[in-house]
Amino acid sequence: MPITNYSVLAGKPTAGKVVTGASTHYQITMQAPGGPFTVAVNIQSVDGSEVLYDIVEDFTPPDLAELTALPMGMTALKSEPGGSALDFVRSTVNGQPMITKEQMILLPQATTKSRGNAEEQMVQRARAKALENAVVTLLNMTVADKDGVIYAFGSSFSDSGKVDGIHDIHMNQGNPVGGKGGGFSKDNGVWQDGALFINLPSKGTWTGVFIAFQTESWSTDSSGNPV
Template sequence: MPITNYSVLKGRPTAGKIVKGSGGTHYQISVTASGGPFTVAVNIVSSDGSEVLYDIDHTFVPPESTGLTALPAGMTRLQSQPGGLALDFVREQINGKPMITQAAMTLLPKPSIAAKGKKQPENLRAEALTNGVTMLIAQAIKDPNSTIYAFGSSYADSGKVDGIHDIHMNQGNPIGSFSNDNGIWQDGAIFLQIPTLNTNPSRTWVAVFIAFQTESWATDKSGNPL
Protein backbone atom coordinates (compact mmCIF):
# COMPACT_ATOMS: atom_id res chain seq x y z
CA MET A 1 0.00 0.00 0.00
CA PRO A 2 1.66 3.28 -1.09
CA ILE A 3 1.85 6.46 0.98
CA THR A 4 -1.31 8.54 1.19
CA ASN A 5 -1.95 11.80 -0.64
CA TYR A 6 1.28 11.94 -2.64
CA SER A 7 1.73 15.64 -3.35
CA VAL A 8 4.11 18.51 -3.92
CA LEU A 9 3.95 21.70 -1.89
CA LYS A 10 5.12 24.88 -3.60
CA GLY A 11 5.61 28.01 -1.56
CA ARG A 12 7.84 30.52 0.18
CA PRO A 13 9.99 29.23 3.07
CA THR A 14 9.78 31.58 6.05
CA ALA A 15 11.32 29.76 9.04
CA GLY A 16 12.99 26.54 10.13
CA LYS A 17 13.59 24.76 13.42
CA ILE A 18 14.44 21.34 14.88
CA VAL A 19 11.46 19.55 16.44
CA LYS A 20 11.72 16.38 18.55
CA GLY A 21 8.62 14.28 19.05
CA SER A 22 7.18 10.77 19.18
CA GLY A 23 7.60 10.47 15.41
CA GLY A 24 11.34 11.17 15.60
CA THR A 25 13.48 14.26 15.11
CA HIS A 26 12.57 16.50 12.18
CA TYR A 27 13.71 19.79 10.73
CA GLN A 28 10.44 21.70 10.44
CA ILE A 29 10.14 24.28 7.67
CA SER A 30 7.35 26.85 7.72
CA VAL A 31 5.97 27.69 4.27
CA THR A 32 3.52 30.36 3.13
CA ALA A 33 1.34 29.53 0.14
CA SER A 34 -2.27 29.52 -1.02
CA GLY A 35 -4.36 27.52 1.43
CA GLY A 36 -1.61 27.74 4.04
CA PRO A 37 0.44 28.31 6.06
CA PHE A 38 2.03 24.85 5.81
CA THR A 39 4.72 22.83 7.57
CA VAL A 40 7.33 20.63 5.88
CA ALA A 41 8.70 17.92 8.21
CA VAL A 42 12.14 16.68 7.09
CA ASN A 43 13.57 13.54 8.71
CA ILE A 44 17.04 14.16 10.09
CA VAL A 45 17.04 11.09 12.36
CA SER A 46 15.30 7.81 11.55
CA SER A 47 12.45 6.83 13.86
CA ASP A 48 13.21 3.11 13.45
CA GLY A 49 16.92 3.45 14.27
CA SER A 50 18.23 2.81 10.75
CA GLU A 51 21.00 5.01 9.43
CA VAL A 52 20.02 7.98 7.27
CA LEU A 53 21.45 8.45 3.79
CA TYR A 54 21.42 11.93 2.32
CA ASP A 55 22.69 14.10 -0.50
CA ILE A 56 22.51 17.87 -0.92
CA ASP A 57 23.05 18.50 -4.63
CA HIS A 58 24.12 22.06 -5.47
CA THR A 59 24.45 21.26 -9.20
CA PHE A 60 20.91 19.93 -9.49
CA VAL A 61 18.65 20.58 -12.47
CA PRO A 62 15.04 19.35 -12.01
CA PRO A 63 13.73 16.75 -14.46
CA GLU A 64 10.60 18.87 -15.07
CA SER A 65 11.59 22.44 -14.22
CA THR A 66 9.00 23.96 -16.57
CA GLY A 67 6.20 21.94 -15.00
CA LEU A 68 7.39 22.81 -11.50
CA THR A 69 7.59 26.55 -12.06
CA ALA A 70 4.16 26.50 -13.71
CA LEU A 71 2.54 24.99 -10.61
CA PRO A 72 0.29 27.24 -8.54
CA ALA A 73 1.48 28.02 -5.02
CA GLY A 74 0.06 25.58 -2.48
CA MET A 75 -0.48 21.81 -2.32
CA THR A 76 -0.88 19.83 -5.56
CA ARG A 77 -1.78 16.13 -5.67
CA LEU A 78 0.45 14.07 -7.96
CA GLN A 79 -0.20 10.89 -9.92
CA SER A 80 2.35 8.20 -9.04
CA GLN A 81 3.41 7.52 -12.60
CA PRO A 82 6.24 8.45 -14.99
CA GLY A 83 5.98 11.34 -17.38
CA GLY A 84 4.80 13.88 -14.81
CA LEU A 85 6.19 15.54 -11.69
CA ALA A 86 6.26 12.41 -9.51
CA LEU A 87 9.72 11.34 -8.30
CA ASP A 88 11.31 7.90 -8.23
CA PHE A 89 14.85 7.50 -6.87
CA VAL A 90 15.29 4.13 -8.61
CA ARG A 91 13.76 4.93 -12.00
CA GLU A 92 14.07 8.71 -12.57
CA GLN A 93 16.47 9.82 -15.30
CA ILE A 94 17.67 13.32 -16.15
CA ASN A 95 19.37 13.60 -19.54
CA GLY A 96 19.96 9.86 -19.55
CA LYS A 97 21.50 9.76 -16.07
CA PRO A 98 19.95 8.77 -12.72
CA MET A 99 18.45 11.67 -10.79
CA ILE A 100 20.07 10.28 -7.61
CA THR A 101 21.98 7.11 -6.77
CA GLN A 102 22.68 5.34 -3.51
CA ALA A 103 26.41 5.75 -4.17
CA ALA A 104 26.04 9.54 -4.28
CA MET A 105 24.54 9.63 -0.80
CA THR A 106 26.39 10.03 2.50
CA LEU A 107 25.74 7.64 5.36
CA LEU A 108 24.63 9.38 8.52
CA PRO A 109 25.26 6.99 11.45
CA LYS A 110 23.11 7.01 14.53
CA PRO A 111 24.55 9.54 17.02
CA SER A 112 26.67 7.86 19.66
CA ILE A 113 27.06 8.70 23.33
CA ALA A 114 30.17 10.86 23.49
CA ALA A 115 32.42 11.52 26.44
CA LYS A 116 31.56 14.70 28.25
CA GLY A 117 32.81 17.70 26.34
CA LYS A 118 33.77 15.66 23.27
CA LYS A 119 32.04 14.87 20.00
CA GLN A 120 32.46 11.58 18.21
CA PRO A 121 33.05 11.68 14.42
CA GLU A 122 29.59 10.20 13.77
CA ASN A 123 28.02 12.95 15.87
CA LEU A 124 29.75 15.55 13.73
CA ARG A 125 28.50 13.79 10.61
CA ALA A 126 25.00 13.71 12.07
CA GLU A 127 25.17 17.49 12.38
CA ALA A 128 26.16 17.84 8.72
CA LEU A 129 22.67 17.15 7.39
CA THR A 130 21.01 19.45 9.92
CA ASN A 131 23.51 22.24 9.29
CA GLY A 132 23.27 21.80 5.51
CA VAL A 133 19.47 22.07 5.51
CA THR A 134 19.55 24.92 8.04
CA MET A 135 21.94 26.95 5.88
CA LEU A 136 19.88 26.34 2.74
CA ILE A 137 16.66 27.44 4.39
CA ALA A 138 18.41 30.50 5.83
CA GLN A 139 19.58 31.43 2.31
CA ALA A 140 16.09 30.88 0.92
CA ILE A 141 14.48 33.02 3.63
CA LYS A 142 16.82 35.90 2.79
CA ASP A 143 15.91 35.75 -0.90
CA PRO A 144 12.40 37.17 -1.43
CA ASN A 145 12.14 35.31 -4.75
CA SER A 146 13.05 31.86 -3.45
CA THR A 147 10.68 28.89 -3.80
CA ILE A 148 10.53 25.51 -2.08
CA TYR A 149 9.06 22.40 -3.68
CA ALA A 150 8.49 19.67 -1.09
CA PHE A 151 7.46 16.21 -2.31
CA GLY A 152 5.86 13.71 0.04
CA SER A 153 2.62 12.80 1.78
CA SER A 154 0.29 15.71 2.51
CA TYR A 155 -1.86 15.83 5.62
CA ALA A 156 -4.56 18.01 7.15
CA ASP A 157 -3.91 18.76 10.82
CA SER A 158 -7.37 19.64 12.15
CA GLY A 159 -7.28 22.98 13.92
CA LYS A 160 -3.52 23.32 13.39
CA VAL A 161 -1.13 23.89 10.49
CA ASP A 162 -1.49 21.51 7.53
CA GLY A 163 1.65 20.16 5.94
CA ILE A 164 3.63 17.48 4.17
CA HIS A 165 5.94 14.73 5.44
CA ASP A 166 7.59 11.51 4.18
CA ILE A 167 10.17 13.79 2.55
CA HIS A 168 12.39 10.81 1.70
CA MET A 169 12.59 7.63 -0.38
CA ASN A 170 9.30 5.73 -0.06
CA GLN A 171 10.11 2.32 -1.53
CA GLY A 172 12.30 -0.69 -0.83
CA ASN A 173 11.37 -0.96 2.84
CA PRO A 174 11.79 -4.50 4.22
CA ILE A 175 8.83 -6.32 5.75
CA GLY A 176 7.95 -4.44 8.91
CA SER A 177 6.35 -1.24 10.14
CA PHE A 178 7.20 0.77 7.00
CA SER A 179 6.68 -1.85 4.26
CA ASN A 180 3.08 -0.64 3.78
CA ASP A 181 4.49 2.66 2.50
CA ASN A 182 6.23 1.01 -0.45
CA GLY A 183 5.33 2.18 -3.93
CA ILE A 184 6.94 3.52 -7.09
CA TRP A 185 6.87 7.10 -8.38
CA GLN A 186 6.09 8.47 -4.93
CA ASP A 187 9.47 9.36 -3.44
CA GLY A 188 9.92 12.50 -1.38
CA ALA A 189 12.54 15.23 -1.71
CA ILE A 190 13.05 18.97 -1.43
CA PHE A 191 13.91 21.18 -4.40
CA LEU A 192 14.83 24.77 -3.65
CA GLN A 193 15.11 27.52 -6.22
CA ILE A 194 17.15 30.40 -4.80
CA PRO A 195 17.88 33.04 -7.48
CA THR A 196 20.63 34.72 -5.45
CA LEU A 197 22.70 31.51 -5.46
CA ASN A 198 23.91 32.18 -9.00
CA THR A 199 23.29 34.57 -11.87
CA ASN A 200 22.94 31.55 -14.17
CA PRO A 201 19.25 30.47 -13.95
CA SER A 202 20.20 26.81 -14.39
CA ARG A 203 22.41 26.98 -11.30
CA THR A 204 19.89 28.41 -8.86
CA TRP A 205 18.49 25.00 -7.87
CA VAL A 206 19.47 22.79 -4.92
CA ALA A 207 18.01 19.38 -4.10
CA VAL A 208 17.90 17.54 -0.77
CA PHE A 209 17.54 13.76 -1.07
CA ILE A 210 17.04 11.51 1.97
CA ALA A 211 16.77 7.72 2.21
CA PHE A 212 17.39 5.04 4.84
CA GLN A 213 20.04 2.34 4.76
CA THR A 214 17.37 -0.34 5.27
CA GLU A 215 15.68 0.60 1.97
CA SER A 216 16.56 -1.42 -1.12
CA TRP A 217 17.36 0.34 -4.41
CA ALA A 218 16.27 -2.74 -6.37
CA THR A 219 12.46 -2.76 -6.28
CA ASP A 220 9.59 -4.38 -8.15
CA LYS A 221 6.59 -2.66 -9.77
CA SER A 222 4.97 -2.34 -6.33
CA GLY A 223 8.04 -0.72 -4.75
CA ASN A 224 8.89 -3.79 -2.70
CA PRO A 225 12.51 -4.98 -2.47
CA LEU A 226 13.48 -7.65 -4.98
Protein backbone atom coordinates in the same frame (compact mmCIF):
# COMPACT_ATOMS: atom_id res chain seq x y z
CA MET B 1 -0.04 0.18 0.39
CA PRO B 2 1.66 3.39 -0.86
CA ILE B 3 1.91 6.56 1.20
CA THR B 4 -1.24 8.69 1.32
CA ASN B 5 -1.85 11.99 -0.45
CA TYR B 6 1.36 12.12 -2.49
CA SER B 7 1.86 15.81 -3.24
CA VAL B 8 4.28 18.66 -3.81
CA LEU B 9 4.15 21.86 -1.77
CA ALA B 10 5.56 24.98 -3.40
CA GLY B 11 6.05 28.03 -1.23
CA LYS B 12 8.21 30.65 0.43
CA PRO B 13 9.96 29.52 3.63
CA THR B 14 9.85 31.93 6.56
CA ALA B 15 11.29 30.02 9.54
CA GLY B 16 12.69 26.72 10.72
CA LYS B 17 13.45 24.80 13.91
CA VAL B 18 14.50 21.37 15.16
CA VAL B 19 11.70 19.26 16.66
CA THR B 20 12.76 16.29 18.77
CA GLY B 21 10.73 13.27 19.79
CA ALA B 22 10.13 9.81 18.31
CA SER B 23 11.63 11.11 15.06
CA THR B 24 13.90 14.15 15.16
CA HIS B 25 13.16 16.37 12.19
CA TYR B 26 13.73 19.89 10.97
CA GLN B 27 10.45 21.78 10.72
CA ILE B 28 10.15 24.48 8.06
CA THR B 29 7.28 26.97 8.01
CA MET B 30 6.22 27.88 4.47
CA GLN B 31 3.87 30.55 3.21
CA ALA B 32 1.66 29.78 0.21
CA PRO B 33 -2.03 29.99 -0.76
CA GLY B 34 -3.99 27.82 1.68
CA GLY B 35 -1.19 28.07 4.25
CA PRO B 36 0.84 28.55 6.29
CA PHE B 37 2.21 25.02 5.97
CA THR B 38 4.64 22.86 7.93
CA VAL B 39 7.37 20.90 6.13
CA ALA B 40 8.87 18.10 8.27
CA VAL B 41 12.31 16.99 7.07
CA ASN B 42 13.71 13.85 8.74
CA ILE B 43 17.25 14.29 10.07
CA GLN B 44 17.14 11.04 12.07
CA SER B 45 15.20 7.83 11.50
CA VAL B 46 12.35 6.54 13.64
CA ASP B 47 13.61 2.95 13.89
CA GLY B 48 17.31 3.73 14.39
CA SER B 49 18.35 2.76 10.86
CA GLU B 50 21.19 4.73 9.33
CA VAL B 51 20.33 7.84 7.34
CA LEU B 52 21.61 8.48 3.82
CA TYR B 53 21.52 11.93 2.30
CA ASP B 54 22.86 13.98 -0.57
CA ILE B 55 22.65 17.66 -1.43
CA VAL B 56 23.03 18.17 -5.16
CA GLU B 57 24.08 21.66 -6.20
CA ASP B 58 23.64 22.90 -9.78
CA PHE B 59 20.70 20.50 -9.90
CA THR B 60 18.16 20.25 -12.71
CA PRO B 61 14.71 18.86 -11.80
CA PRO B 62 13.53 15.94 -14.00
CA ASP B 63 10.74 18.03 -15.57
CA LEU B 64 11.66 21.65 -14.96
CA ALA B 65 8.95 23.14 -17.17
CA GLU B 66 6.13 21.21 -15.52
CA LEU B 67 7.47 21.90 -12.02
CA THR B 68 7.72 25.66 -12.48
CA ALA B 69 4.25 25.74 -14.06
CA LEU B 70 2.72 24.42 -10.82
CA PRO B 71 0.83 26.95 -8.69
CA MET B 72 2.14 27.95 -5.28
CA GLY B 73 0.58 25.86 -2.54
CA MET B 74 -0.20 22.13 -2.28
CA THR B 75 -0.68 20.11 -5.48
CA ALA B 76 -1.69 16.43 -5.51
CA LEU B 77 0.50 14.27 -7.76
CA LYS B 78 -0.21 11.05 -9.61
CA SER B 79 2.29 8.32 -8.76
CA GLU B 80 3.24 7.60 -12.33
CA PRO B 81 6.03 8.47 -14.80
CA GLY B 82 5.73 11.37 -17.20
CA GLY B 83 4.80 14.02 -14.64
CA SER B 84 6.26 15.71 -11.57
CA ALA B 85 6.27 12.56 -9.39
CA LEU B 86 9.72 11.44 -8.19
CA ASP B 87 11.25 7.99 -7.99
CA PHE B 88 14.77 7.54 -6.62
CA VAL B 89 15.18 4.30 -8.60
CA ARG B 90 13.53 5.35 -11.87
CA SER B 91 13.69 9.15 -12.32
CA THR B 92 16.28 10.45 -14.77
CA VAL B 93 17.69 13.87 -15.65
CA ASN B 94 19.09 14.23 -19.15
CA GLY B 95 19.34 10.46 -19.46
CA GLN B 96 21.17 9.99 -16.14
CA PRO B 97 19.77 8.82 -12.78
CA MET B 98 18.34 11.68 -10.74
CA ILE B 99 20.04 10.26 -7.63
CA THR B 100 21.99 7.10 -6.78
CA LYS B 101 22.72 5.36 -3.50
CA GLU B 102 26.45 5.53 -4.23
CA GLN B 103 26.52 9.33 -4.20
CA MET B 104 24.74 9.60 -0.86
CA ILE B 105 26.46 10.28 2.46
CA LEU B 106 25.96 7.93 5.40
CA LEU B 107 24.91 9.35 8.76
CA PRO B 108 25.24 6.42 11.21
CA GLN B 109 22.95 6.37 14.22
CA ALA B 110 24.46 5.81 17.67
CA THR B 111 24.63 2.11 18.51
CA THR B 112 23.47 0.72 21.85
CA LYS B 113 27.08 -0.03 22.74
CA SER B 114 28.30 3.47 21.96
CA ARG B 115 25.53 5.28 23.82
CA GLY B 116 27.45 4.87 27.07
CA ASN B 117 30.60 6.32 25.56
CA ALA B 118 30.66 10.13 25.78
CA GLU B 119 33.20 10.46 22.96
CA GLU B 120 31.18 8.24 20.62
CA GLN B 121 28.02 10.16 21.43
CA MET B 122 29.75 13.41 20.54
CA VAL B 123 30.84 12.00 17.18
CA GLN B 124 27.33 10.74 16.43
CA ARG B 125 25.77 14.10 17.30
CA ALA B 126 28.27 15.89 15.06
CA ARG B 127 27.41 13.60 12.15
CA ALA B 128 23.67 14.14 12.62
CA LYS B 129 24.27 17.90 12.86
CA ALA B 130 25.82 17.93 9.38
CA LEU B 131 22.47 17.31 7.65
CA GLU B 132 20.67 19.74 9.93
CA ASN B 133 23.23 22.48 9.24
CA ALA B 134 22.96 21.93 5.49
CA VAL B 135 19.17 22.27 5.58
CA VAL B 136 19.43 25.41 7.74
CA THR B 137 21.90 26.99 5.32
CA LEU B 138 19.65 26.32 2.33
CA LEU B 139 16.63 27.61 4.25
CA ASN B 140 18.38 30.88 5.10
CA MET B 141 19.49 31.36 1.50
CA THR B 142 15.92 30.81 0.26
CA VAL B 143 14.49 33.23 2.82
CA ALA B 144 17.07 35.85 1.77
CA ASP B 145 16.14 35.51 -1.92
CA LYS B 146 12.94 37.51 -2.38
CA ASP B 147 11.76 35.09 -5.07
CA GLY B 148 13.21 31.94 -3.49
CA VAL B 149 10.93 28.90 -3.53
CA ILE B 150 11.09 25.46 -1.93
CA TYR B 151 9.31 22.54 -3.60
CA ALA B 152 8.69 19.82 -0.99
CA PHE B 153 7.62 16.38 -2.25
CA GLY B 154 6.01 13.91 0.13
CA SER B 155 2.75 13.03 1.87
CA SER B 156 0.43 15.93 2.63
CA PHE B 157 -1.54 15.99 5.88
CA SER B 158 -4.24 18.03 7.59
CA ASP B 159 -3.56 18.81 11.24
CA SER B 160 -7.10 18.90 12.63
CA GLY B 161 -7.77 22.51 11.72
CA LYS B 162 -4.31 23.69 12.80
CA VAL B 163 -1.32 24.01 10.46
CA ASP B 164 -1.45 21.67 7.48
CA GLY B 165 1.75 20.38 5.95
CA ILE B 166 3.79 17.69 4.26
CA HIS B 167 6.08 14.93 5.54
CA ASP B 168 7.64 11.64 4.32
CA ILE B 169 10.20 13.82 2.52
CA HIS B 170 12.48 10.86 1.79
CA MET B 171 12.65 7.65 -0.22
CA ASN B 172 9.34 5.78 0.14
CA GLN B 173 10.10 2.37 -1.36
CA GLY B 174 12.31 -0.66 -0.79
CA ASN B 175 11.42 -1.04 2.89
CA PRO B 176 11.93 -4.67 4.00
CA VAL B 177 9.06 -6.86 5.10
CA GLY B 178 9.71 -8.04 8.65
CA GLY B 179 12.82 -7.37 10.71
CA LYS B 180 14.48 -3.97 11.02
CA GLY B 181 12.58 -1.40 8.99
CA GLY B 182 9.78 -3.89 8.26
CA GLY B 183 7.21 -1.66 9.92
CA PHE B 184 7.43 0.71 6.98
CA SER B 185 6.83 -1.83 4.21
CA LYS B 186 3.23 -0.59 4.08
CA ASP B 187 4.55 2.68 2.66
CA ASN B 188 6.27 1.04 -0.30
CA GLY B 189 5.31 2.28 -3.75
CA VAL B 190 6.82 3.62 -6.96
CA TRP B 191 6.79 7.23 -8.18
CA GLN B 192 6.07 8.59 -4.71
CA ASP B 193 9.47 9.49 -3.25
CA GLY B 194 10.03 12.68 -1.28
CA ALA B 195 12.69 15.35 -1.71
CA LEU B 196 13.31 19.10 -1.47
CA PHE B 197 14.08 21.20 -4.55
CA ILE B 198 15.26 24.73 -3.79
CA ASN B 199 15.14 27.43 -6.46
CA LEU B 200 17.08 30.68 -5.96
CA PRO B 201 16.22 32.93 -8.92
CA SER B 202 18.67 35.65 -7.81
CA LYS B 203 21.51 33.16 -8.26
CA GLY B 204 19.92 31.20 -11.09
CA THR B 205 20.37 27.93 -9.18
CA TRP B 206 18.51 24.80 -8.17
CA THR B 207 19.54 22.49 -5.33
CA GLY B 208 18.18 19.02 -4.60
CA VAL B 209 18.03 17.50 -1.10
CA PHE B 210 17.59 13.72 -1.02
CA ILE B 211 17.16 11.52 2.07
CA ALA B 212 16.87 7.74 2.34
CA PHE B 213 17.47 5.04 4.94
CA GLN B 214 20.06 2.28 4.95
CA THR B 215 17.33 -0.36 5.38
CA GLU B 216 15.70 0.60 2.05
CA SER B 217 16.59 -1.38 -1.05
CA TRP B 218 17.36 0.43 -4.32
CA SER B 219 16.25 -2.60 -6.31
CA THR B 220 12.45 -2.64 -6.27
CA ASP B 221 9.59 -4.20 -8.19
CA SER B 222 6.60 -2.43 -9.74
CA SER B 223 4.98 -2.16 -6.31
CA GLY B 224 8.05 -0.59 -4.69
CA ASN B 225 8.89 -3.73 -2.72
CA PRO B 226 12.52 -4.94 -2.50
CA VAL B 227 13.61 -7.67 -4.93
